Amino acid sequence: MSGKNFKALVVEEEGEKNFVRSIKDRSTDELPEGDVLVNVRYSSLNYKDALSATGNKGVTRNFPHTPGVDASGIVAESNSPEFSTGEEVIVHAYDLGCNTSGGFGEYIRVPADWVIKLPANLSLRESMIYGTAGFTAAYSVLELERHGVAPAKGEILVTGATGGVGSVAVSILAKLGYDVVASTGKTDQAQFLLDLGAKEVISRDESRDESGRPMLKGRWAGVVDTVGGEILVTAIKATKPMGVITCCGNVASADLPLNVYPFILRGVKLIGIDSQNCPMDLRLEVWGKLAGDWKLGSLDDLANEVSLDELEENIQLILQGKQKGRVLLNLTK
Ligand SMILES: NC(=O)c1ccc[n+]([C@@H]2O[C@H](COP(=O)([O-])OP(=O)(O)OC[C@H]3O[C@@H](n4cnc5c(N)ncnc54)[C@H](OP(=O)(O)O)[C@@H]3O)[C@@H](O)[C@H]2O)c1
Known part of the structure; x- marks a missing residue:
């Protein structure tokens, strides 16, 4: 079966230490092996994503690469009995967006044990206002x-x-x-x-x-x-x-x-605090708090919603320490 085409931010290395970012068409055939293919609806910009997007080899070793340590979306294909097509899920941290193609693209493919079912009382959008x-x-x-x-x-x-x-x-x-x-x-x-x-x-x-x-x-x-x-x-x-x-x-x-x-x-x-390697039981406890007793009524006040095209200026701002609140990436825009 041929892959699906999708849009993604792609960071390419052009000569030594020169990293160029552009929005490109990619195919799901290029994504790594994995159990679950997710159609990403929302992601977010974290400091680490800006490091990956500007060629920090401590975060991302090999380019071309699509950053994005966060993703929420809909299961498009699953080889895992844990997840069915159409289910709403969150994937964040582990290796997503570091050396695994990340949430700054409309599709990711990941191991099933990185995937979290979207908690009740939280929308895909809200989950990424929180993000990592x-x-x-x-x-x-x-x-x-x-x-x-x-x-x-x-x-x-x-x-x-x-x-x-x-x-x-x-x-x-x-x-x-x-x-x-x-x-x-x-x-x-x-x-x-x-x-x-x-x-x-x-x-x-x-x-x-x-x-x-x-x-x-x-x-x-x-x-x-x-x-x-x-x-x-x-x-x-x-x-x-x-x-x-x-x-x-x-x-x-x-x-x-x-x-x-x-x-x-x-x-x-x-x-x-190491969120990347936080074990799944603790991860679920934290998401339970974010969706439950600790859920913020003012989540939208924290969010600056951007499209893939608008990521670049926000990457520069976060690197300069000038970002305020959370940058929510809406991939449905
Ligand atoms: N360990 C983990 O699991 C984990 C997970 C997520 C993030 N992180 C790390 O946590 C840090 C914050 O991440 P973030 O996504 O919140 O980044 P962020 O949105 O850029 O926030 C960092 C804030 O730190 C302040 N700041 C920036 N440069 C500074 C400097 N030179 N001296 C003092 N304060 C400075 C600024 O706030 P003010 O202007 O208000 O001072 C800035 O907005 C990053 O180092 C990130 O890598 C770690």
Whole structure:
């Protein structure tokens, strides 16, 4: 049987370190082997997608390539008894969009054990407003709670607060009754963060201590860090006894120049978040929260909806740290 033709963003390597992006016609015959062929309706733009789209070999080794770590859509063909044609599904993370053709195209083919049935009470569109960034935010909040953080314990700091992970984290924490302090480099977007439910907005400069002191006055009961580097170091030093910090990103820096005192004198806990390899049982628990008790009423306020043609300008914005909220890719446009 001949394959179906479809449109996709294709990144090609032209000469050394020159990566060119264009919308091309592809065939499902070119997709990798797999159990489930999905007709993708929505995807989203994550920081990692922008790295893949601009030739970061730590994310994507071989080009030409179609990025997109997120996809939601309809099962078009299935060799798996778990999934039937016509079913609505989500696929995100694992190797999707890294070295497996991703959600910036109208079709993906993936192993059945990467596929999640769309939870009740969530549309395909809503699932991709969350996408991997929203999933990572919810996973981070779940880890804070699992380690004993609760609204009565005190303030929660969210760094990179206007970004994809940050903005969803602010929104979920506020919905759960936490006092959220949002740290941002975009102080002109303070009202956006207050509207999401932040109690206070602080600047990136205020979030970075340059005194070199081994510990700072304890303020945070919990921290959702999305940026790494000195902002994460400062947050750890300013976390209250028995407080919990989650760490998922490195847009500021991958370095962590720190000493052991916050851990041995205050018992603070630093929890790593890895959504890509998150096991399926935990993945389902997080999606259950996103579709259930934690579902945001204001999801549309976070979303900037774009077509394949409009991805390019948004890739450039996210690389410069200028993106706000979530970029939803509508492949039906
Ligand atoms: N571990 C995982 O499983 C996982 C999953 C998803 C994402 N991530 C990582 O999490 C991070 C955030 O992802 P995202 O999709 O939310 O990206 P994003 O939408 O670009 O958000 C990142 C935000 O960080 C802030 N920022 C940017 N550059 C900065 C700098 N040099 N110094 C300090 N802050 C800076 C900006 O927010 P403000 O202007 O508001 O400060 C920016 O909007 C990325 O590193 C991504 O790779 C990891």
